[in-house]
Amino acid sequence: MSQELLYWQALNRAMDVEMAADEAVFTLGEDVGLYGGSYRVTEGLHAKYGEWRVRDTPISENSFTGLGVGAALVGMRPVVEIMTINFLPLALDSIINGAAKIPFMSGGQFRMPLVVRMPGGVARQLGAQHAQRLEHTLMNVPGLRIAVPSTPQDAYWQLRQAIASDEPIILLEHELLYFSKGPVDLLADPPPMHRAALRRAGRDLTIVTYSRHALLSQDAAAELAKEGIEAEVIDLRSLKPIDWDTCASSIEKSHRLLVVEEDCRFAGAGAEIASALAERCFYSLDAPVRRLAGLDIPTPFNGTLEAATIPQVSDIVVAARALCQSGQESKAS
Amino acid sequence: MNRPITMPALSDTMNDGRLVRWLRKVGDPIRKGDALAEVETDKALMDVEAFHDGVLTGPLAPENAQVPVGSVIGYVADDAAQTPGAGRASAAPAAAATAAAPAAAAATAAAAAATAKTPPPAGATAPAGSVRASPYARRLAQQLGVDLTKLDSGQAAVHADAILDAAHRTSKSDLDAGPPYRIAPLSSIRASVARTVIRSLATPVFRVAAELPIGPLKSAAGQAKVSFTLMLARAAALAVKDNPLLNAAYTPEGLALRERVDVGIAIDTPGGLIAAVLRDVGARSLAQLAADWHGLRERVDSRRLKPEDYRGATFYLSNLGTFPVVHSFDAVLPPGAAAILCVGAAEGERAVFTLGCDHRVLAGADAARFLQSFARQLAEPGTLAGGTP
Structure with a gap:
């Protein structure tokens, strides 16, 4: 209930x-x-x-x-x-x-x-x-x-x-x-505290993300679905430890990984997620792992600039599309 | 010195052979004529023989791997001191299986010259190590026996799609048995159709046909001054709305159910087949659809079609009725839809409609119910022209 x-x-x-x-x-x-x-x-x-x-x-x-x-x-x-x-x-x-x-x-x-x-x-x-x-x-x-x-x-x-x-x-x-x-x-039994959640199933790429960007990634996945790209969205729920098994089994299916985070890109949370999964899933990857992250700068006060420093839904859509298109461009132009 | 042992051409139709097992191990002294390994060709098991006396040296190609003719599978050293690879047999790189040594290219070139074929592209002589391929593509190439060095993907890197295409395409040896030929590069449209139809191979399709009167629909199209194909799409979309399962798609997680009926309509172009997608055909007015259809046709003619113009259809329509000789036909059902409606030429006031269905989504009775709804739309096309608000 x-x-x-x-x-x-x-x-x-x-x-x-x-x-x-x-x-x-x-x-x-x-x-x-x-x-x-x-x-x-x-x-x-x-x-x-x-x-x-x-x-x-x-x-x-x-x-x-x-x-x-x-x-x-x-x-x-x-x-x-x-x-x-x-x-x-x-x-x-x-x-x-x-x-x-x-x-x-x-x-x-x-x-x-x-x-x-x-x-x-x-x-x-x-x-x-x-x-x-x-x-x-x-x-x-x-x-x-x-x-x-x-x-x-x-x-x-x-x-x-x-x-x-x-x-x-x-x-x-x-x-x-x-x-x-x-x-x-309030009464349901919870999953283990560190278990990742599959927020949306998909076949074309895996988006691994957490916190607010799990919601933005789901919005992006809905956009992507309109153009035929089915993104699987994994909300990590825990950053330490990380539920690698859930991520890896998704990548073995989709062969593409996009890590989305609000953290700054350089040595941010996504750096660990991307490198650990690249190590583990190397032979399943059909494209380089891609990170979409906050810019490596102190956040500006100006609202427009502030928004430009962290991934927005449209940024996720663009990054996912680019990741899926590597390998699908046609042979002759 | 180290002399390479290469995969021999054991029959004239053999492009590659499966290295079944090594009969000798690294460090073994060998004599000319000794059997070193067992290879399975497309016809039989045969031995690879030594051409020199010496000592078998690694790295050896892995057992059970598909290896192109001419590729180095191991080495014969003059004496044991020259066996740097000794003991490294198990560490032979997996990529070795797909590594085409220059010898492979030379063999290909020679064969091509002998039969006056187009010489292989320059890229074919590149060693495997220089091919940019994703790790997954490499793994698939090894599993499926695809030679990475012979792929000209036209892309910055080889991805899984290119491997799957190569694994499914006509083998060169089939062609070589026939008259001389030349290769015309695929148009992007043909390449894309080829990928789509290959992906659709896994779809279990059945067909149900019906012969239906089309006179009323033809005159309605004339009155509304829209193309007959557009009227067919409209009628089909309304029938799909009455039978929503026709608008579903099979996924491993379950059926993807869609509210909107987006009809992919097959268009014949000089470059190949395109299925342009008309959106929301069940709910928008005929005038709006006609405007969209006009825009799509223009973009097809000017080759300015955007991905959103040809992706994501929920239902397909293919009309060969403009060719009077076609009585009826069936078409390949593209992935992402549950059904495709194929329209033959009118004979008198009737035409044969064949519905190809994904049996994971639909059963025969579903198809029959759809055709009944469709027949009603054809019989009373008055409701089609106005459109629903």
């Missing part, structure tokens, strides 16, 4: 369910309490669970993320909200040197049931310091897991799974997805 929920509402429901079920679950961050969260994710929780479990913090990312790490060490299940991924650099010491290392360096004596949630991505004219994608930074840290839900249903499932997990999990939300709507079945 599913209902239509906004992405933030789905996250809010997940928080509520987990907090009601387990007193060890609490959340902390800037404006999560009285204000209800910058994107409303903790709305109503302060009134329901009180200031002890829904804690406003000062503007001190490394300190309150460190507080989360310490709380996790002693058996709590903290959910740290970093207001946006653009403040993540301040909290990296707690995440990289603390959360990701302690379970390993203690020989497994300590678990790290920590969730760090944050929105990221290019929104609408927030300027270069508020339009970043830093998934590549976290993907290169052993010990972390990274979920990137693109739908309200996945947001609900993956936040609940993250809270239930004893490993440190980063939940990367997208600023432009909070007010997207979709069906959410």
Whole structure:
């Protein structure tokens, strides 16, 4: 039985369910309490669970993320909200040197049931310091897991799974997805947290993507279908680990891979996806793997320029078409 | 010195042979006349013999691979000291199977000269390593026994399509048995038709025919001042709307169901066959369709057809009725549609319509129901001209 929920509402429901079920679950961050969260994710929780479990913090990312790490060490299940991924650099010491290392360096004596949630991505004219994608930074840290839900249903499932997990999990939300709507079945059994989702079946090429660009890629696939190109769209849902099997079996069928990401192209998330799949699927590829990614520049404030720095639906259509046409040009002109 | 062992031409129709197994291994001393390997030709199993005394040396072509005549499959060294490839037999590159040594090209050229054929294009002498081919194309070439060096794909790189085309096309030996010939390059249209019909080979097709009166439709076309073919497309599209399964396409995931009826209409051109696609034939007015049809015909004549003009049809129509001798015929069903309607010439006021159907989508009764709907449209063409809003 599913209902239509906004992405933030789905996250809010997940928080509520987990907090009601387990007193060890609490959340902390800037404006999560009285204000209800910058994107409303903790709305109503302060009134329901009180200031002890829904804690406003000062503007001190490394300190309150460190507080989360310490709380996790002693058996709590903290959910740290970093207001946006653009403040993540301040909290990296707690995440990289603390959360990701302690379970390993203690020989497994300590678990790290920590969730760090944050929105990221290019929104609408927030300027270069508020339009970043830093998934590549976290993907290169052993010990972390990274979920990137693109739908309200996945947001609900993956936040609940993250809270239930004893490993440190980063939940990367997208600023432009909070007010997207979709069906959410609160009772359905979720797939494994790191399983990729086949959003659309196709035979001509495989598009591997994640987060908001999973939605744009589906729009692009609908456009492509009108001209007879059937794109298979795989929404990774998780950037660490990545569900390679789902990607590889699709490429073995389509023989063409387009990686679509909002992250900057150079050493971005797509670089890992493209190289790993090229290694694994080399003998199945009928064309070079192609990446469509954000430009390698700080995001401009000007709205037109901003849009030009990240892949749009039309860019995906053009790239997919070009990829499919390699090998189909006619012999005589 | 290392002397190459090449795939011998064991029959005059043999283009390549399958290397079944090596009878000797790298490092074995061998004498002239020894059997080194077993090769399967198009007729029989035969031995490859040594032409020199020495030691067998790698890299050896892999067993079970299809190897073109003249390609190097291994080496005979004068003595064991000159066996750099010893122990590397298993590491022989897979590409070796498709590697045509210059000897292959020389053999081809000689054969061509002997029979006064067109000499092979210069590209044919390039060694396999210099052919730009996708990894998947290389794998397919090996599996299907296609010689990459003999492909002139006209593209920057060889892709899987070119390999599949080559694997399906007429073998050269069939031609060589006949009179001298020359090769005219395929027009892009013929090349594309060839690809499409080859892809359609896997479609299980059955046919149902009906002889129907066409007088009313002919006069309706005259009144509306549109072509008879366009009226046929219109009538067929309305009948498809009554039988939506005719508008489906089979995919491994399930049936692709489409609301809009886009009719691909076969057009005869000097360069070959084109199926121009008229969009939404079931819902738009006849005037709009006639304008579109006119535009399509113009672009066909000026050879300015765009991909969207000939891709994505959901139903096909082929009308040979302009040739009075044609009683009836059936056509190849292109991929992406469930049916093609073939129209023969009128005999009196009647013509034979043959519906070719994809049996994965349709059954005989579906075809019969469609033909009944179509017959109704033909009998009462009054509803066709006005169009639905």
